[in-house]
Amino acid sequence: MRPISKIAPTWWDFTTLDSDLLNDAARLTAQDLLSLARPGFDIRIFDTNEEFYLAEALEYIDAWKRSTADDPAGICGPVGPTEQLPLVARLVNDMELDVREGHFWGMDEWVDQEGWPVPESHPLSFARANMELCFHRIKPKLRMPDSHIRFPSGDLIEYSRSFDRIRCVVMQGGQGEVKHWAFNDPPQRLHPYQDAPPDPETYRQLGARVTDLHPMTIIQNARTSGSGHVAQVPAKAATVGPVETWKSERVSIWHGGQHDNRFGIRLTTLMISQGIVDTSVPMSLLADHPHVTFNFIRNAIGSVEATMH
Numbered sequence: 299m300r301p302i303s304k305i306a307p308t309w310w311d312f313t314t315l316d317s318d319l320l321n322d323a324a325r326l327t328a329q330d331l332l333s334l335a336r337p338g339f340d341i342r343i344f345d346t347n348e349e350f351y352l353a354e355a356l357e358y359i360d361a362w363k364r365s366t367a368d369d370p371a372g373i374c375g376p377v378g379p380t381e382q383l384p385l386v387a388r389l390v391n392d393m394e395l396d397v398r399e400g401h402f403w404g405m406d407e408w409v410d411q412e413g414w415p416v417p418e419s420h421p422l423s424f425a426r427a428n429m430e431l432c433f434h435r436i437k438p439k440l441r442m443p444d445s446h447i448r449f450p451s452g453d454l455i456e457y458s459r460s461f462d463r464i465r466c467v468v469m470q471g472g473q474g475e476v477k478h479w480a481f482n483d484p485p486q487r488l489h490p491y492q493d494a495p496p497d498p499e500t501y502r503q504l505g506a507r508v509t510d511l512h513p514m515t516i517i518q519n520a521r522t523s524g525s526g527h528v529a530q531v532p533a534k535a536a537t538v539g540p541v542e543t544w545k546s547e548r549v550s551i552w553h554g555g556q557h558d559n560r561f562g563i564r565l566t567t568l569m570i571s572q573g574i575v576d577t578s579v580p581m582s583l584l585a586d587h588p589h590v591t592f593n594f595i596r597n598a599i600g601s602v603e604a605t606m607h
Contacts, residue, residue, distance in 0.1 A: 300494065303487075306513045310484040310495040310578040312477055312565060319574065323565040324602040331564065331599065334571035340591040341567070343599070347381075347554075350595045354470065354552050355385035361467040362400030362442075371465040372401025372446070374538060374546060376480070377424040378472040378522065379554045380431055387435035400442045401464050403457075403542075404428050404449040405471065405480040409508050409534040415451035416532065422523055425449045450536040454506040461545040469538070469546035473558045473581055476514040477566055479551060481537035482580045483512040495577040502583065505541035508534055522556055540583060548589040551581070555598025564602065567592055 304313040312320070326334075328343065335341040344350040361373035390397055407424050408416040418426040428449075433441060450457050471479035478484075482504070485491055511533055520528040543549060553563045569575070569582040570590065576582055584590045 308487050309512050310487055310491070311512060311514065312484075312562075312579050314495075314578050315576065319568075320565065323568045324561055326564045326568065327601070328594075328596065328599045331567055331594065334567050336571055338588050338590065339570055339585075340589075341594070342591065343594045343596050345596050347595060350552070350554065350593065351379070351381045351385055353593065354379070354382040354550075355389060357468050357470060357550060358382070358386045358402075359389055359395065359397075362397040363395070364465075364467055365397075365399045365401060367399055369465065370399065370401055370463070371467050372403065374403035374405050374466055374469040374542070375428070376405055376471050376552075377427045378474075378557050379552055380427055381554070382552075383428065383431035384435065387432050390436050390440055394440065396440055397436070398440065398442050399446075401446045402428075402433075402442070402448065403460070403466070403538065404447075405469070406535055406537040407449055407451045408532040409536055410532055411534075413508065413534070415449075415536055422519070422531065425451060450506050450538060454508075454536060458506040458539075458542055461542045466542070466546040468548045468550050469543055470550045470552060472552055472554065473562065473566060474515055475518045475558050475562060476512045477558070477562060477579045477581045478512075478515065479543070479549070479581055479584070480539075481509055481511060481515070481535040482539065482583075483509065483515055484578050484580060486510065498575045498577060498583055498586070501577045501580070502540045502544070502586075505539040506537065507539055508536050510534055518557065543584075544587060548591065549584055549587055550591045550593065551584075553592065553594045553598065555595055560598070560600045561602050563592075563594065563599070 365371040566581040570585040
């Protein structure tokens, strides 16, 4: 019988894993993390915030430069982090890059209590963040048309099908405290998953959808985006799923230190490196993706130890 979550007893999450695995992850040093790279799983450590977010921004540029009218291509990007977004616009404008053939997918959006995606006027809207921090800053003569910018805020079936028509060169993401990418959270501990979370193949069948959010995800987003105002954070979101993720040529995860902690980034690195796949840690499913990159800022790696504040 697996342990009950210490965070939310009616949900699955990383606290239900074997304690030996959790302790092994906690002991990893920065050098240990680098040694966990393997074919199909690249690990990069950046020494400064500037080069970290510049490298993230350059993935947008690279994806858009590959796109043509006959071979459309693009990038699926997160909000969290967002520091790369103004840099993308600056690079396009200052280098006079014509990205009109490029494509972009926003990977998630909040959903209100009635089941509707929140409008861009919502203070936490991911579409709003992408448009204000990036696309509205690109010179109109260089920017792709609005029809090339897609968010999971309407027809999710059509949103998913667009990954079949347009090549997703890279899907970026951050890692939340519940070890998700996008809003692929662990499932609730409900029938038929009272005793064990769903197997990886079942979870892999999830496409773009509206999903309930783990309580830890709600609290994290209140902390990182809402100054702790939990009441304004929706309990549901629309998200890109594993189906679309596996249609992407590469998955690039950016560990900036704000959205998950020193322990969390070690745990998922270890699980992906060793092929330990458990849907209580959704990020671990990327162990089976053919091309994944983890990107770290060195000063966010630190060590896992008890410190009293």
